Amino acid sequence: MKILIVGGGMGGTILANNLARKMRNELKSGKTSITMLSASDKHMYQPGLLYVAVGKMNPSEMYRDQVSLLEPSIEFKVDPVTEFNLDDNNVKAKSGATYNYDIIVIATGSRTHAEGTPGLAEYAEQFYTEADAVKMYRKLEAFEGGKVVVAVGVPHKCPMAPLEITFMLVDYFKQRGIWDKVQLHYTYPIGRTHSLEPVAKWATPEFERLGITYETLFNMKEVNENVVLSEEGTEAEYDLLITVPAHKGMQVIEDAGLGAGGFIPTDRKRLNMEGRDNVYVLGDTTNLPISKAGSTAHFEAEALAENIASIATIGTATRDYDGKVFCFIEAGDGKATYAMFNYQNPPDPKAPTAGIHMFKTAYNKMYWASARGLL
Amino acid sequence: MADRKIVDAKNTFCPGPLMELIANMKQAEVGDELLVLSTDEGSANDIPEWINKVGHEVIESSEDAGVWSIVVKKTK
Numbered sequence: 355m356k357i358l359i360v361g362g363g364m365g366g367t368i369l370a371n372n373l374a375r376k377m378r379n380e381l382k383s384g385k386t387s388i389t390m391l392s393a394s395d396k397h398m399y400q401p402g403l404l405y406v407a408v409g410k411m412n413p414s415e416m417y418r419d420q421v422s423l424l425e426p427s428i429e430f431k432v433d434p435v436t437e438f439n440l441d442d443n444n445v446k447a448k449s450g451a452t453y454n455y456d457i458i459v460i461a462t463g464s465r466t467h468a469e470g471t472p473g474l475a476e477y478a479e480q481f482y483t484e485a486d487a488v489k490m491y492r493k494l495e496a497f498e499g500g501k502v503v504v505a506v507g508v509p510h511k512c513p514m515a516p517l518e519i520t521f522m523l524v525d526y527f528k529q530r531g532i533w534d535k536v537q538l539h540y541t542y543p544i545g546r547t548h549s550l551e552p553v554a555k556w557a558t559p560e561f562e563r564l565g566i567t568y569e570t571l572f573n574m575k576e577v578n579e580n581v582v583l584s585e586e587g588t589e590a591e592y593d594l595l596i597t598v599p600a601h602k603g604m605q606v607i608e609d610a611g612l613g614a615g616g617f618i619p620t621d622r623k624r625l626n627m628e629g630r631d632n633v634y635v636l637g638d639t640t641n642l643p644i645s646k647a648g649s650t651a652h653f654e655a656e657a658l659a660e661n662i663a664s665i666a667t668i669g670t671a672t673r674d675y676d677g678k679v680f681c682f683i684e685a686g687d688g689k690a691t692y693a694m695f696n697y698q699n700p701p702d703p704k705a706p707t708a709g710i711h712m713f714k715t716a717y718n719k720m721y722w723a724s725a726r727g728l729l
Numbered sequence: 730m731a732d733r734k735i736v737d738a739k740n741t742f743c744p745g746p747l748m749e750l751i752a753n754m755k756q757a758e759v760g761d762e763l764l765v766l767s768t769d770e771g772s773a774n775d776i777p778e779w780i781n782k783v784g785h786e787v788i789e790s791s792e793d794a795g796v797w798s799i800v801v802k803k804t805k
Binding site: 470508509513543544545549550551571586587600614615643644645677679693695698700701 | 740783
């Protein structure tokens with residue numbers, strides 16, 4: 355059986371490693387092969403971008419060689435897919451090569467779509483690539499005071515990012531000794547300060563305690579120099595605009611017509627592409643109405659690895675993905691908390707503590723064990 | 730009748746039904762209708778609140794066995 359994994363991010367990497375361990379004998383005998391195609395020979399720890407943006411992490415700390423994270427039995431190629439031929443069970447890649455498969459897993463991820471909001475790329479700061487995070491830090495470094503606005507597009511990767519960057523900005527300005535010269539204003543697309551109600555109930559009084567003003571039901575429509583306009587007809591003036599731009603799936607997914615916005619219609623339990631029983635989808639690439647987060651891809655990958663191994667050996671899947679998501683929330687002031695939930699159980703985040711912040715700091719290093727499928 | 734896309738946000742907590750609707754509205758064409766399915770009681774209020782604030786249209790809203798069905802139309 356030929357298993358092809360397209361994408362070398364969190365989901366694809368954990369899936370590949372878990373599969374390689376579960377199917378050690380089949381791989382050794384040559385009955386099964388696992389091939390991963392990726393656009394890069396490097397693997398980025400994406401949550402690190404948040405820290406790079408406020409000068410708390412060096413960009414080089416975010417990377418490892420992808421091949422160093424993979425079980426040796428996995429064939430890894432830097433050869434991004436350019437064409438999906440799902441009816442013929444093959445893909446074409448940038449090199450011109452065609453890769454056949456029996457099972458394909460598409461885990462190409464998502465990207466910011468700043469160009470979808472006029473003026474955003476020109477006037478606003480963002481932190482979803484290394485270059486943008488570094489640029490944002492340099493802008494912060496040169497900032498001496500004024501009104502800072504945080505604005506958020508939909509959908510976006512990492513649901514905690516808007517709150518985390520806000521609280522991390524407070525710490526940053528305090529440490530520079532200019533917090534008294536800053537007015538921080540937070541905006542959010544729906545009618546509370548976070549999509550998770552228990553998180554909003556914690557964050558809103560924190561904003562009030564810190565003197566952060568906020569406006570809800572604010573969806574960025576257009577960014578002009580020093581003012582951002584909302585779909586709802588309001589506007590927010592700024593001296594520095596920090597944004598979480600709206601995201602899309604990858605262009606190749608849109609071009610192939612696999613899903614609107616680059617997000618593939620996916621079964622929420624079995625993770626197969628709707629209408630296809632040998633095409634699976636992981637992480638940000640799905641259209642599932644759940645958080646676009648590394649932990650989502652992680653837990654989906656664990657369930658899918660069990661199912662693909664079962665399909666290969668006993669002919670049928672054995673496990674459903676239960677919708678599990680786990681997100682740390684950096685709360686500033688050396689504290690953090692977390693939200694954990696699934697399709698059936700809502701989150702119940704506790705008050706932030708220094709201990710959870712220390713664990714999150716440790717996880718920034720432990721991530722590499724997680725990507726290897728060991729944690 | 731306009732295309733009616735289903736936004737199935739039942740039994741999900743984050744990003745939640747309204748955020749899912751906002752994301753799907755971006756991909757919709759003017760005149761499209763979207764049916765949001767939600768198990769969050771708050772959707773009955775917060776979806777119409779946003780739709781009215783932006784200037785789209787709520788076509789119908791109903792509840793059956795804990796599932797709210799809200800049909801909206803993109804008007805601009």
